[in-house]
Amino acid sequence: MVKYSQKRWWSLTAFAVLTAIVFMFDIVYTFGAVGELLYLAVIVSAILLLRERDIFTVAVICSAMALLGGVFSADGTDWAHMALDRGLVVLAIWLPAVLVVRQWRAEHLFKQENAFLQLLQRVAVAANQAAYVEEALHTVLDEVCRHTGWPVGHAYLPADDDSGELKPTTMWHLDDSAQFEAFRRVTEATRFAPGIGLPGRVLVSGKPAWIIDVTKDPNFPRAKLADDIGVRAAFGFPVLVGEEVAAVLEFFSTRAEEPDESLLEVMASVGTDLGRVIERQRAAQAIRESEQQLQSITDNTSTVIYIKDIQGRFLLINRRFEEIFKMSCEQVIGKTNQEIFPKELADQFYANDRMVIDHQGPIEFEEVALHADDGQLHTYLSVKFPLYDAQGGVYAVCGISTEITERKKSEQALRDSEQRYRALYDDNPSMFFTVDGEGKVISVNRFGASQLGYTPCELIGESVYGVVLEEDWPIVRAHLAKCIKSPGQIDQWEFRKVRKDGCVIWVREAGRAIPTDSGESVILIVCEDITQNKHIEQEREQLLVRETAARAEAESAKQRVVNILERVGDAFVALDKNWCYTYVNEKAARTLNRRPKDLIGKHIWTEFPEGVGQPFYYAYQSAVMRQTAVQIEEYYEPWDMWFENRVYPSDEGLSIFFQDITQRKKSEQALRDSEQRFKSLFDHAAVGIAHVDMDGRFIRVNPEFCKTLGYTQQEMLELTFFDVTHPDDIATSRVRMNKLISGPPQTVTAEKRYVAKNGSVIWGNLTTAIVDPEGDNSRYLVSVIQDITERKRAQEQARQRQAELAHVTRMSTIGELASGLAHEINQPLAAISNYVQVCIDEIRSDAKNPNEMVETLSRATAQCHRASQIIARLRHFIAKREPRRDKIDVNKLVREVVSLVEAELRSSKVKVDLDLHEPLESVHADSVQIEQVIMNLVKNGLEAMDNGSADKRRLMIQTFPVDRDAIKVTVKDTGHGLSKGEAGQVFEPFFTTKSEGMGMGLSISRTIIEAHGGRVTGTANPDQGATFEFVLPTKQKEPT
Amino acid sequence: MKNADPIVFIVDDDPAMRDSMQLLVSRMGVEVRTYDSAESYLDDNQPDVPGCLLLDIRMRGMTGMELHETLIRQGVRIPTIFITGFGDVPTAVRATRRGAVDFVEKPFDQQALLQRIRQAIEQDKSDRESSRQLAEFAQLMARLSPREREVLEFVIEGMTSRQIAQRLSRSEKTVKAHRLHMMKKLQVHTTAEVVRKALTTRASQDKG
Incomplete structure (x- = not known):
């Protein structure tokens, strides 16, 4: 600017001097019009040499000089002439000047308009052609610089963070990069807050701004950062997307220049145009990205995704769909369910789709689908939801189906294994190994060995590394060490094994260390052949590599994407090459407990530093380094969670699908624990446990049960439940079993006898329930058998002791009754003797009378009968025999007892009143023992009355039914009665108020009655004496 | 009877x-x-x-x-x-x-x-026979005079007639006469018989 001003000054000065010379010439020499013409020459040369404004300046000077010259000129006499001359000269000076300047102006405006139009057009074309915003900005920088001729152009963009600042970019237009190196460096290091510097001002105002000379501008910080930044004039304008400033473009000149308002206006409209481009491109970019994500997700997810219109025609399917039904996209799109699926399945799908359309909202279904690859029916959990068009009407149904067959199967398998632990080890189609910490095989199941082409004997005792591919030794070694280090924890690993025939197979092993009795740990390993899975993974990888850019789709697709991303079962994140998040879906955000926008652009290991060193970390690294898809199911220690990750490397970085499988793992763990518990329970239970099928065959028996019965497990499994049941109990066992099978669900408990292998009888307390674990009628009985032989024996002994004691006390009673009884027997004997003597005499006499003798002898016979009855009664009473229960008539027993004490009653002058209820319901009891009780009560009553007055001695015996199902016997005396203290004690052993006797009578009576389920009591009568009574149930107790 | x-x-x-x-x-x-x-x-x-x-x-x-x-x-x-x-x-x-x-x-x-x-x-x-005889003897004894009963007592004690006479301060002859009357009344013939019957009767009377 200085240069320009100086130059202008010099040229104006030059013209002033020239004009002064012409003036001098004009007034000194009188050449008439010649002097005036010189002014014309000056103005013409000014028009040729100077700019518009300066031309007018020169014109003014010339006009003034010409008029002044007229005053001073020699021929100044003729004023009119002179005025005419000078007037013509002035006119001649102004006319060309004005005409030329006007022409110039018109031309300039035209050129300028033209250039602006060209600029705008070029900008518009460039912007439209540009694939990216950056490209468009670049084009505009170039075009504006070309248009203005300014050498420097640069774009500022808003910073990504929330600071609201502008950040420099690497987008430059530089005519001479070396010349502006300093300025470029300064610029690329400077960010601007709103209002600061040129870009800051533009950002705040949203309008173009001009700086005449940046070195003199107080608000241009960059000028102070270098000695000479090499630029002077500057202008900047915003790229506006609506109200938002999407970029600020700035341009610099090497000279100081005055603001060019029209340029700035044009620039404002350029900015607006560019803004529209950016807006459009942003939208397109977003669609493209989401399309790609959709495609990437729909194709990589393990769920099946499809969209059908309301007629049921497929609009979209994902690759998983193609894989499982073995149909290509082309074959499916446009077809209906009915055209591609078997009728039953198609109807199922159609019905569910209709339901969603009618319901107008998402619904979950459990659906089955026939897989083309294995021909099996698989179970899916399908979430179906309607898609709405712009008018809000349903135009399609989108379905996301997650296969739950495997989950169901694995749960089922675990449950099965829990139930069939025995079979599990040898015949389950899984490989089982037990190895020690050094890797020596302690045991291996048949299946496991055969999968590797060996027999178990060939492997046991050998090192497990013999069947491991040499390259994978470190993996195995590391994981075995890990197992040993954390006993009880399950560790999983994958590696390759070598079969006996040399084939290499991929296996996945799950191991857990279990401490043994010796203190050493052994590792239980379940090994699974995953060679097939590995092949599938590789294929999938190849497909992934072949995956090309996504198809373009309409705006409606965007909605679909959002819907699908929201609902897709997996959490999904995408990482770029620098491990920064580029995409995080809702589910992932929820799982990671962050907002998506907080993660986007952030470095994964900066955000989640605790993940470094975790299995997932290595899995991601490995996926990137080897460029292979990695699937990993691992425990994430920092969060105490389990995740299943599918990691797919791509050109852009990594796509990671993951699922929180903590719940599943926990339930698996719980199942495994429960299986372990079951196994321990089953194997170490102190009670016998047997599983019995509907025919009574043993399915499983535990060692305790075998031990109890003395069979080996093998022998047991060839027997039926009836083979080991005591013959006397088989009938009731059958009844019980039928009751369980046909009756309502229940648990039945019973005591029954078994016969052991050696023939001994084992008493068992049996608890049986029927279980239907599969829910499919494959029912069996679970029996828990407690060996109660000892208890039974003890009970039996106690019962015998009691019987013996009862017998002893009966004998003692009889001893006390002996004299009376002898008398009772002597009575008929004496009579018999008399009758016989009479007959003898008759025979000896002369006058025999046979009729009389017959009469006499028959009387003797009657007395024999009487005597034998007394003996029988006595024998019954003192019988020492096994206690047994019969139906007995208590009234009869009362009469027997009264007979036995007949002599006592007579000698002690006791009057007996019998009040026996007839008929009395029979009781199920031991007649001898009940008779003994009655005897004890009667004797007790008689003895109580020994000291009383003879004419008051009355004993009243009553029997009568009580409580509908019991009878009561009361023995009431008029003796000395019971004191309060005695009433509580009379049934205690050895309690007696008499000098003789053991004091056992009432105690034994109570034992007997209680053993019969009855009760006996003694109370004092209100007037005199005491009443002893007992109650016996008439209902027979269930045989146990 | x-x-x-x-x-x-x-x-x-x-x-x-x-x-x-x-x-x-x-x-x-x-x-x-x-x-x-x-x-x-x-x-x-x-x-x-x-x-x-x-x-x-x-x-x-x-x-x-x-x-x-x-x-x-x-x-x-x-x-x-x-x-x-x-x-x-x-x-x-x-x-x-x-x-x-x-x-x-x-x-x-x-x-x-x-x-x-x-x-x-x-x-x-x-x-029954002996008790009948005793009853008869008792009746005979009841007929004895006091002196005769006194003499009977001394006879039962085993005294001779002279000893009785000395005791009663009577003459031996008088005593003999009482003794004879007493024997006659009691329908006995010897001293031994009268002593036995008298003692038996007295014993049965004591008992009864």
């Missing part, structure tokens, strides 16, 4: 015993009366004929022993044979001390029992 037929009384609450005993005893040719309890026996009016009582010790109501005691208290003299059962022997022994004739323990030897019944009846007869 002298020629009255003897009667055997049987008291037993056991019908079979009563029946068989009646059959057995009646074969002796004596009359048999049976009672089912002591009370019914006491209620019956007993004829004053020789006989014997067969009594069961154990009976409902009044026992045989109580009946026996009652009879003794009433002064009824009848030979009694207790029929005892097992364990009643001590009771029976006690009874014999009180004047029962005998006891038999069931079961018993019928011949022996019948023999005892016979003996009892005989003894009753003789008892």
Whole structure:
């Protein structure tokens, strides 16, 4: 600017001097019009040499000089002439000047308009052609610089963070990069807050701004950062997307220049145009990205995704769909369910789709689908939801189906294994190994060995590394060490094994260390052949590599994407090459407990530093380094969670699908624990446990049960439940079993006898329930058998002791009754003797009378009968025999007892009143023992009355039914009665108020009655004496 | 009275015993009366004929022993044979001390029992005879004068006539005359006879 001003000054000065010379010439020499013409020459040369404004300046000077010259000129006499001359000269000076300047102006405006139009057009074309915003900005920088001729152009963009600042970019237009190196460096290091510097001002105002000379501008910080930044004039304008400033473009000149308002206006409209481009491109970019994500997700997810219109025609399917039904996209799109699926399945799908359309909202279904690859029916959990068009009407149904067959199967398998632990080890189609910490095989199941082409004997005792591919030794070694280090924890690993025939197979092993009795740990390993899975993974990888850019789709697709991303079962994140998040879906955000926008652009290991060193970390690294898809199911220690990750490397970085499988793992763990518990329970239970099928065959028996019965497990499994049941109990066992099978669900408990292998009888307390674990009628009985032989024996002994004691006390009673009884027997004997003597005499006499003798002898016979009855009664009473229960008539027993004490009653002058209820319901009891009780009560009553007055001695015996199902016997005396203290004690052993006797009578009576389920009591009568009574149930107790 | 037929009384609450005993005893040719309890026996009016009582010790109501005691208290003299059962022997022994004739323990030897019944009846007869004679002697003694009774006392003490005379301060002759009158009144012929009869009578009177 200085240069320009100086130059202008010099040229104006030059013209002033020239004009002064012409003036001098004009007034000194009188050449008439010649002097005036010189002014014309000056103005013409000014028009040729100077700019518009300066031309007018020169014109003014010339006009003034010409008029002044007229005053001073020699021929100044003729004023009119002179005025005419000078007037013509002035006119001649102004006319060309004005005409030329006007022409110039018109031309300039035209050129300028033209250039602006060209600029705008070029900008518009460039912007439209540009694939990216950056490209468009670049084009505009170039075009504006070309248009203005300014050498420097640069774009500022808003910073990504929330600071609201502008950040420099690497987008430059530089005519001479070396010349502006300093300025470029300064610029690329400077960010601007709103209002600061040129870009800051533009950002705040949203309008173009001009700086005449940046070195003199107080608000241009960059000028102070270098000695000479090499630029002077500057202008900047915003790229506006609506109200938002999407970029600020700035341009610099090497000279100081005055603001060019029209340029700035044009620039404002350029900015607006560019803004529209950016807006459009942003939208397109977003669609493209989401399309790609959709495609990437729909194709990589393990769920099946499809969209059908309301007629049921497929609009979209994902690759998983193609894989499982073995149909290509082309074959499916446009077809209906009915055209591609078997009728039953198609109807199922159609019905569910209709339901969603009618319901107008998402619904979950459990659906089955026939897989083309294995021909099996698989179970899916399908979430179906309607898609709405712009008018809000349903135009399609989108379905996301997650296969739950495997989950169901694995749960089922675990449950099965829990139930069939025995079979599990040898015949389950899984490989089982037990190895020690050094890797020596302690045991291996048949299946496991055969999968590797060996027999178990060939492997046991050998090192497990013999069947491991040499390259994978470190993996195995590391994981075995890990197992040993954390006993009880399950560790999983994958590696390759070598079969006996040399084939290499991929296996996945799950191991857990279990401490043994010796203190050493052994590792239980379940090994699974995953060679097939590995092949599938590789294929999938190849497909992934072949995956090309996504198809373009309409705006409606965007909605679909959002819907699908929201609902897709997996959490999904995408990482770029620098491990920064580029995409995080809702589910992932929820799982990671962050907002998506907080993660986007952030470095994964900066955000989640605790993940470094975790299995997932290595899995991601490995996926990137080897460029292979990695699937990993691992425990994430920092969060105490389990995740299943599918990691797919791509050109852009990594796509990671993951699922929180903590719940599943926990339930698996719980199942495994429960299986372990079951196994321990089953194997170490102190009670016998047997599983019995509907025919009574043993399915499983535990060692305790075998031990109890003395069979080996093998022998047991060839027997039926009836083979080991005591013959006397088989009938009731059958009844019980039928009751369980046909009756309502229940648990039945019973005591029954078994016969052991050696023939001994084992008493068992049996608890049986029927279980239907599969829910499919494959029912069996679970029996828990407690060996109660000892208890039974003890009970039996106690019962015998009691019987013996009862017998002893009966004998003692009889001893006390002996004299009376002898008398009772002597009575008929004496009579018999008399009758016989009479007959003898008759025979000896002369006058025999046979009729009389017959009469006499028959009387003797009657007395024999009487005597034998007394003996029988006595024998019954003192019988020492096994206690047994019969139906007995208590009234009869009362009469027997009264007979036995007949002599006592007579000698002690006791009057007996019998009040026996007839008929009395029979009781199920031991007649001898009940008779003994009655005897004890009667004797007790008689003895109580020994000291009383003879004419008051009355004993009243009553029997009568009580409580509908019991009878009561009361023995009431008029003796000395019971004191309060005695009433509580009379049934205690050895309690007696008499000098003789053991004091056992009432105690034994109570034992007997209680053993019969009855009760006996003694109370004092209100007037005199005491009443002893007992109650016996008439209902027979269930045989146990 | 002298020629009255003897009667055997049987008291037993056991019908079979009563029946068989009646059959057995009646074969002796004596009359048999049976009672089912002591009370019914006491209620019956007993004829004053020789006989014997067969009594069961154990009976409902009044026992045989109580009946026996009652009879003794009433002064009824009848030979009694207790029929005892097992364990009643001590009771029976006690009874014999009180004047029962005998006891038999069931079961018993019928011949022996019948023999005892016979003996009892005989003894009753003789008892009845001797008691009749004693009664007669007592009546004779009642007729003695006081002096004659005094002399009888000294005779019983074994004094001679002279000793009696000295005691009574009478003459020996007077004493002899009293003694002769006394002997005549008492219808005895020898001193020994008068002493025996007098002592017997006095003993029975003391007892009665």
